[in-house]
Amino acid sequence: MQRAKKFRRRLTITGAMLLALLLGAFALAYQSVRHVDDMNAWVAHTQDVIRETETLRLARSSLRNDFFAYRETGDPQIIQEFEAKRQKIGDTLRRLRSLTMDNDEQQRLLDELVPALMKEAERSERAFRARSQLAGKGPIFAEGPPPVTPAEDRAREMIDEFEKTEVQLFRTRSEAVQQNAHLALKSLLLTGLLTCLILVAAGHLIQREMMKRAKVEVGLRRAQEFLGVRYDEQRTELDHVVEDLHAQIHARKSAEQELHRLNAELEERVESRTAELQELNKELEAFTYSVSHDLRAPLRHMDGFSRILQQEFGPQLPDEARHYLDRVRSAATHMSALVEDLLNLSRVGRQAPRRQRTSLRALADEARQEILEEAQGREIAWNFGALPEVEADPGLLRQVFVNLFSNAVKFTRRSSAPAIEIRARQENGRVHVSVRDNGAGFDPRYADKLFGVFQRLHRQDEYEGTGIGLATTQRIIHKHGGRVWAESQVGEGATFHFTIPAAGQDAAALPETIGASA
Amino acid sequence: MNADEYEILLVEDDPADAELTKRSLLEEGLGGRITHMRDGAEALDYIFCRGAFRGKGLDRPPCMILLDLKLPRLSGHEVLRVIKSDWRTSAIPVVVLTSSNHEKDLLQCYRLGVNSYVQKPVDLKKFQETLGALGLYWLVVNQKPPDSIFPRAASGENP
Numbered sequence: 001m002q003r004a005k006k007f008r009r010r011l012t013i014t015g016a017m018l019l020a021l022l023l024g025a026f027a028l029a030y031q032s033v034r035h036v037d038d039m040n041a042w043v044a045h046t047q048d049v050i051r052e053t054e055t056l057r058l059a060r061s062s063l064r065n066d067f068f069a070y071r072e073t074g075d076p077q078i079i080q081e082f083e084a085k086r087q088k089i090g091d092t093l094r095r096l097r098s099l100t101m102d103n104d105e106q107q108r109l110l111d112e113l114v115p116a117l118m119k120e121a122e123r124s125e126r127a128f129r130a131r132s133q134l135a136g137k138g139p140i141f142a143e144g145p146p147p148v149t150p151a152e153d154r155a156r157e158m159i160d161e162f163e164k165t166e167v168q169l170f171r172t173r174s175e176a177v178q179q180n181a182h183l184a185l186k187s188l189l190l191t192g193l194l195t196c197l198i199l200v201a202a203g204h205l206i207q208r209e210m211m212k213r214a215k216v217e218v219g220l221r222r223a224q225e226f227l228g229v230r231y232d233e234q235r236t237e238l239d240h241v242v243e244d245l246h247a248q249i250h251a252r253k254s255a256e257q258e259l260h261r262l263n264a265e266l267e268e269r270v271e272s273r274t275a276e277l278q279e280l281n282k283e284l285e286a287f288t289y290s291v292s293h294d295l296r297a298p299l300r301h302m303d304g305f306s307r308i309l310q311q312e313f314g315p316q317l318p319d320e321a322r323h324y325l326d327r328v329r330s331a332a333t334h335m336s337a338l339v340e341d342l343l344n345l346s347r348v349g350r351q352a353p354r355r356q357r358t359s360l361r362a363l364a365d366e367a368r369q370e371i372l373e374e375a376q377g378r379e380i381a382w383n384f385g386a387l388p389e390v391e392a393d394p395g396l397l398r399q400v401f402v403n404l405f406s407n408a409v410k411f412t413r414r415s416s417a418p419a420i421e422i423r424a425r426q427e428n429g430r431v432h433v434s435v436r437d438n439g440a441g442f443d444p445r446y447a448d449k450l451f452g453v454f455q456r457l458h459r460q461d462e463y464e465g466t467g468i469g470l471a472t473t474q475r476i477i478h479k480h481g482g483r484v485w486a487e488s489q490v491g492e493g494a495t496f497h498f499t500i501p502a503a504g505q506d507a508a509a510l511p512e513t514i515g516a517s518a
Numbered sequence: 519m520n521a522d523e524y525e526i527l528l529v530e531d532d533p534a535d536a537e538l539t540k541r542s543l544l545e546e547g548l549g550g551r552i553t554h555m556r557d558g559a560e561a562l563d564y565i566f567c568r569g570a571f572r573g574k575g576l577d578r579p580p581c582m583i584l585l586d587l588k589l590p591r592l593s594g595h596e597v598l599r600v601i602k603s604d605w606r607t608s609a610i611p612v613v614v615l616t617s618s619n620h621e622k623d624l625l626q627c628y629r630l631g632v633n634s635y636v637q638k639p640v641d642l643k644k645f646q647e648t649l650g651a652l653g654l655y656w657l658v659v660n661q662k663p664p665d666s667i668f669p670r671a672a673s674g675e676n677p
Contacts, residue, residue, distance in 0.1 A: 083602050169522050216639035225637055288620075289618070289620055289622075292617065292618045292619065293587070293588045293616070293617050293620075294588070294617070296617040296638075296640065297532060297534075297535060297617050299640050300535070300539065300617070300638055300639075300640045300642075300645070301534040301535070301537070303641060304534075304538045305534075305538075305638050305647070306640075307642040307643065308541070308642070332640060333640060333641065336640040347621075
């Protein structure tokens with residue numbers, strides 16, 4: 001592309017230069033030829049003048065000869081011719097004047113020549129007239145033959161001079177014509193030469209360019225052939241790829257649609273399930289509300305009226321009747337405890353723990369105070385280790401301590417020196433708390449049953465209880481992302497363990513510690 | 519304290535509960551004048567001397583109202599709201615006496631301005647002691663508001 005452009009520019013410049021040269025040469029030749037033409041006209045003109053001069057000279061000589069002839073012969077014929085010859089001289093002179101209008105020198109000569117010749121003619125006429133009066137009397141001239149006067153000589157001289165000047169002019173002009181003709185010839189030769197040169201150069205350039213083009217064309221054809229093959233190959237490959245891509249897009253689209261459909265379905269299901277759950281939750285709430293209000297009242301009445309019966313009529317009643325009344329009252333009390341614990345368990349299950357930085361020590365102290373009533377003044381050795389702060393719901397965690405302490409107090413009832421020990425240590429962002437007692441203990445084979453609802457490992461007449469406390473405890477600890485377990489041997493006391501996130505820890509971010517020793 | 523000097527208004531629909539409560543109050547020496555209303559609407563009629571109680575009843579407002587929550591017609595919450603939002607009765611001590619220790623109930627009652635909230639213990643002895651403590655506190659220990667705070671409470675005007 002670049003090359004072709006450059007070439008074209010070069011060609012244009014060269015062509016323009018050559019054309020200018022050619023035009024110059026041509027103009028020169030044209031000018032020379034025109035000049036030759038002009039000069040030729042002038043040469044012809046000069047020849048005319050010379051011819052006229054010759055005519056003038058001849059006419060004058062003839063007039064003189066006539067004069068002499070008439071004097072000799074007196075032939076009237078001659079007189080008759082005289083007028084015509086004089087006329088001719090006048091005409092010739094007029095022509096010469098007009099012909100040499102461009103030449104001041106010749107004009108000046110003519111100015112002198114014309115009156116001289118006129119005078120000559122008049123003299124001759126006078127002589128003719130005089131002779132005619134002597135007609136028939138032989139040759140007579142009063143004045144004799146016209147002498148060669150100074151004026152006559154002067155006229156001849158002038159004619160000679162006139163002619164000499166014209167001849168000189170003719171020579172000069174002829175030379176100029178010859179010179180110009182030479183120049184024109186040279187110019188024409190130069191033009192021809194230049195034209196030849198241009199043709200040769202142009203031919204050479206064109207040939208060179210054509211050869212280059214041919215070379216390029218060959219290269220181009222080869223490249224095209226090569227590319228054509230590659231193009232076909234790549235085209236096929238590309239087609240495959242595009243097909244593949246289309247298939248993938250299609251697959252993805254349908255997968256997306258499927259996903260959308262599934263999502264919508266799932267959402268629908270979640271919505272309906274949520275609605276169901278909300279309904280159920282509402283029912284459950286209504287149920288627990290009803291339980292807390294209505295189930296307890298009859299128990300209160302059973303206990304109340306049994307007690308009144310005992311108070312009012314106790315002395316009159318047989319021992320057995322009093323025993324049965326006791327049974328009624330303890331059943332009512334137990335039932336009340338069951339209701340209370342179940343409500344509590346349900347409450348723990350429904351509410352999310354409100355976690356905050358909580359002092360384990362303060363909670364444990366509060367729980368112990370609450371439990372001391374149950375201990376009914378028994379001597380129990382409480383041993384608190386260092387208890388750190390944890391991230392927990394204080395109300396729920398307090399229940400955990402109450403439940404564990406209550407159990408410990410209950411099962412150490414028969415120990416000679418009941419002791420309860422609370423320890424805590426930090427591990428992996430969690431606090432591991434253990435509550436150990438030296439009470440009755442339990443058979444480790446049933447350790448996994450301990451935390452189930454209504455699961456009890458002791459008979460009611462040995463150690464009373466609802467079998468709900470530990471289930472509640474487990475639920476609270478699980479809600480905090482912790483773990484609870486127990487170890488024991490029959491008669492050797494029991495140790496309850498639980499873990500809970502340490503203060504400032506997020507339960508969800510902590511590693512599982514399920515593998516901790518049980 | 520003279521038995522005629524105070525009146526305890528008991529609002530309780532369960533006759534067994536009412537009997538136990540009245541008996542316990544008597545046992546604790548608080549039997550002076552116990553008025554028993556069996557539902558919320560009746561209790562409000564009585565307090566504001568209207569309906570069946572127009573022209574009857576109150577010379578003075580009761581010294582204490584023992585209010586059950588689960589009542590027919592108008593619930594205990596409703597009764598509490600009306601009493602505490604009326605300028606003539608808002609100063610009367612109201613003790614909610616109920617089986618429920620439901621958090622919702624507790625919150626609602628305290629927000630309505632209840633003076634005390636007591637869960638009825640199953641054990642009658644404890645119940646009796648609790649009532650004794652309540653009577654002792656609100657009728658003896660606590661300085662009751664001056665009578666001038668109840669201007670013409672028995673005038674029968676509608677609240």
